[in-house]
Amino acid sequence: MSTPKRVLVLDDEVIVAMDLAQTIEEEGHAVIGPFHTVEAAMRAVSDAMPDCAVLDVNLGESLTSEPVAAMLDGHAPILFLSGYEYAGSEIFARFPGAARLPKPLSLDDLLDWVRSV
Amino acid sequence: MTMTTRPAQDADHCLSDHETRARLAGILDTAPALISLHEGKDHRVTYCNALHDHLPGPADRLGKPLVEAMPEFATPEILAQFDRVRATGEAAEATELPVEIAPAPDRPAVIRHFRQVLQPDRDEQGRITGVMRFAFEITDEVAARQSADRARNRLQTLQDSLAAFVGMLTPDGTLTEANETALSAAGLKPEDVIGRKFWDAYWWSWSEDSQTRLKAAVAEAARGETVRYDAEVRVAGGAHIVIDFQLVPVIEADGSVSCIIPSAIDITQRLAAEEQLREALAQHQAFFDNTPVGLAMLDLERRWIRVNPAFAALFGIPACDHIGKRPQEVVPDGVFHPDPVAEIRRTGQPILGYEVRTPTPAFPGQERILVHNFFPIEVDGEMRAVGKSVQDVTEQRAAEDRQALLIAELQHRVKNTLATVQSVARFTARHSEDKAALVASLQDRLAAIARSHDALTRDNWSGQWLTTLIRNEIMPYDNETSDRVTITGDDVRLNPAQVMSFGLALHELATNAAKYGALSVDGGRVEISIRAARGALSRLVWKEIGGPSVEAPTRTGFGSFLLDKVLGAELGATVTTEFESDGLRVVVNAASDRQAPT
Numbered sequence: 001m002s003t004p005k006r007v008l009v010l011d012d013e014v015i016v017a018m019d020l021a022q023t024i025e026e027e028g029h030a031v032i033g034p035f036h037t038v039e040a041a042m043r044a045v046s047d048a049m050p051d052c053a054v055l056d057v058n059l060g061e062s063l064t065s066e067p068v069a070a071m072l073d074g075h076a077p078i079l080f081l082s083g084y085e086y087a088g089s090e091i092f093a094r095f096p097g098a099a100r101l102p103k104p105l106s107l108d109d110l111l112d113w114v115r116s117v
Numbered sequence: 118m119t120m121t122t123r124p125a126q127d128a129d130h131c132l133s134d135h136e137t138r139a140r141l142a143g144i145l146d147t148a149p150a151l152i153s154l155h156e157g158k159d160h161r162v163t164y165c166n167a168l169h170d171h172l173p174g175p176a177d178r179l180g181k182p183l184v185e186a187m188p189e190f191a192t193p194e195i196l197a198q199f200d201r202v203r204a205t206g207e208a209a210e211a212t213e214l215p216v217e218i219a220p221a222p223d224r225p226a227v228i229r230h231f232r233q234v235l236q237p238d239r240d241e242q243g244r245i246t247g248v249m250r251f252a253f254e255i256t257d258e259v260a261a262r263q264s265a266d267r268a269r270n271r272l273q274t275l276q277d278s279l280a281a282f283v284g285m286l287t288p289d290g291t292l293t294e295a296n297e298t299a300l301s302a303a304g305l306k307p308e309d310v311i312g313r314k315f316w317d318a319y320w321w322s323w324s325e326d327s328q329t330r331l332k333a334a335v336a337e338a339a340r341g342e343t344v345r346y347d348a349e350v351r352v353a354g355g356a357h358i359v360i361d362f363q364l365v366p367v368i369e370a371d372g373s374v375s376c377i378i379p380s381a382i383d384i385t386q387r388l389a390a391e392e393q394l395r396e397a398l399a400q401h402q403a404f405f406d407n408t409p410v411g412l413a414m415l416d417l418e419r420r421w422i423r424v425n426p427a428f429a430a431l432f433g434i435p436a437c438d439h440i441g442k443r444p445q446e447v448v449p450d451g452v453f454h455p456d457p458v459a460e461i462r463r464t465g466q467p468i469l470g471y472e473v474r475t476p477t478p479a480f481p482g483q484e485r486i487l488v489h490n491f492f493p494i495e496v497d498g499e500m501r502a503v504g505k506s507v508q509d510v511t512e513q514r515a516a517e518d519r520q521a522l523l524i525a526e527l528q529h530r531v532k533n534t535l536a537t538v539q540s541v542a543r544f545t546a547r548h549s550e551d552k553a554a555l556v557a558s559l560q561d562r563l564a565a566i567a568r569s570h571d572a573l574t575r576d577n578w579s580g581q582w583l584t585t586l587i588r589n590e591i592m593p594y595d596n597e598t599s600d601r602v603t604i605t606g607d608d609v610r611l612n613p614a615q616v617m618s619f620g621l622a623l624h625e626l627a628t629n630a631a632k633y634g635a636l637s638v639d640g641g642r643v644e645i646s647i648r649a650a651r652g653a654l655s656r657l658v659w660k661e662i663g664g665p666s667v668e669a670p671t672r673t674g675f676g677s678f679l680l681d682k683v684l685g686a687e688l689g690a691t692v693t694t695e696f697e698s699d700g701l702r703v704v705v706n707a708a709s710d711r712q713a714p715t
Contacts (some may be wrong), residue, residue: 011539012614012684013533013537013618013685014614014615014618014682014687015537015540015541015544015617015618015621015679015683016536016539016540017686018532018540018544018678018682018686019539019540019543019544020313020540020542020682022543022547023543028552034686034692036614036686036687058529060350060612060613060614082532082535083528083529083530083531083532083536101535102537103532103533103535103538104532104535104536104539105539
């Protein structure tokens with residue numbers, strides 16, 4: 001068991017977000033969220049900077065988690081999740097320090113990342 | 118030289134015998150003919166005049182037989198003639214006697230021609246005593262005549278072998294000659310037409326109009342004018358041909374017209390070929406004009422020489438305004454290949470798929486994507502121009518981009534759906550008591566996800582109506598009478614993410630109702646009421662009536678979890694679940710001050 005962390009979770013797909021949160025919590029970490037909208041996540045970040053964040057890139061319509069990432073950038077490590085193989089490259093290029101995992105994702109990879117940061 | 122001739126004897130009453138003989142000998146010697154007298158069966162020479170001295174042969178011919186004295190003139194035919202004259206007393210004549218005579222003993226013989234007359238020589242009693250021979254040389258005349266014959270023959274051959282029709286008319290239009298070409302073309306013999314009026318001949322007689330025209334033309338030619346026109350004439354088998362027809366008068370020194378030369382060539386095939394060519398050109402022009410592909414041609418100075426309507430339409434500039442100008446002069450801000458002529462010259466290859474993004478007057482303020490092909494227009498292996506085809510692929514590209522986006526979007530949806538499936542599977546695993554229950558629940562939930570997927574696909578992933586989802590999930594349990602489930606109130610449009618979670622939540626409610634709730638017993642029913650505010654869900658009530666008494670479960674199942682967490686999170690709503698005596702009641706109250714998140 002690694003040091004417990006405060007992990008922000010953002011995914012517009014509620015069931016997925018809940019699953020991510022529950023998985024992370026089961027590992028002994030505290031989840032901030034899970035959030036389903038950019039606004040809710042931004043509010044939470046401005047209240048308190050998390051230790052790290054798991055962000056779904058695409059949040060439906062043409063929304064992305066980019067504004068949230070911009071607030072976190074330089075303060076907390078970011079893990080992007082994306083169903084897109086290549087289309088997310090723009091946001092990845094913008095935040096070169098961020099990690100990324102494809103959806104559907106391997107929980108081991110997710111937890112390894114949370115543990116490593 | 119001695120002479121014994123009658124003329125000499127007849128003349129002696131005026132002159133002495135000697136004088137007479139001397140004068141006669143002198144006359145005979147200067148006469149322009151070979152003159153000789155012959156006697157006996159071998160026609161031995163008893164006299165020959167001095168002209169013989171210019172012929173080869175023995176120096177002294179007198180007394181010698183003809184074959185020795187004049188071997189050149191002693192052919193079997195001539196000897197036979199001599200014999201006949203001697204026997205019959207009738208004169209004989211060889212009008213054109215060829216004789217081989219060597220100009221000198223060491224020179225080869227040449228043929229000279231003579232007109233030779235043989236007459237019987239008679240004594241005073243009228244008995245035939247010999248043969249008199251007169252041979253006039255006609256070599257020059259024969260040569261002249263042969264030369265004229267040859268010339269005439271050549272002319273005739275020339276006329277007859279001409280592909281042209283040639284003849285001759287008197288000024289009044291009587292046909293005096295027609296060459297073989299003209300006759301055979303119509304299957305005629307000379308006697309069919311020679312001596313008749315030209316217009317009455319087979320070629321023209323088929324049509325009064327053409328006869329009238331010809332008469333007028335002949336009259337004009339008879340006045341000294343050359344006449345030329347295209348005419349239709351009849352030829353063999355009743356076929357008709359078109360001829361380029363000409364009448365040329367032969368004008369004599371005094372200005373009179375002595376005859377008229379009609380001539381013609383058959384231009385039927387040429388006309389047909391011209392018609393074919395015209396047709397082919399018209400087809401090519403129509404092809405060029407009507408193709409939906411922009412086509413144009415540049416000369417080697419890069420100036421437009423041809424521009425088709427499709428090309429003109431691409432640039433919104435009439436085709437005629439291109440001609441003679443360079444591309445940049447026609448569309449100053451257009452983007453063009455800098456010099457296709459030079460490039461093709463250099464590489465010897467066409468330029469294919471040359472793409473530019475360029476403004477065009479046809480679409481002000483827009484950039485169009487034009488794909489060009491340039492190719493050499495060669496005639497006889499030499500480049501004369503550069504052809505250009507151009508297609509506006511702007512819309513096509515946009516469609517391709519849309520397609521690529523759609524594929525990426527589909528990819529995203531599939532991944533998201535799989536992520537949802539993954540999460541649902543994990544939740545199911547967490548909440549299942551055993552493997553069999555897990556498999557059964559998971560199957561049902563995957564089916565619910567698939568139904569939501571279908572509902573989304575039906576409307577092209579734009580979302581779906583809430584009541585549609587409810588019916589999707591609950592109607593399978595209300596297939597008997599269709600009166601156990603009622604849906605009242607408004608309807609609400611849900612976005613794709615909401616459709617997934619609502620679909621699953623409704624699936625859980627319906628499944629529970631069918632397994633443990635109101636739909637598990639006879640007479641039980643479900644009432645669903647929906648209220649919307651500003652297009653979004655504000656309140657949803659799921660009320661089961663007439664079911665078995667229910668109690669709050671000791672353990673939170675996936676259904677409850679979804680209702681509490683998912684619906685609440687999705688709608689920013691509070692979800693209240695009450696377990697009343699005759700059934701479950703779920704109330705979803707959306708926060709009044711917030712829109713459902715998108």
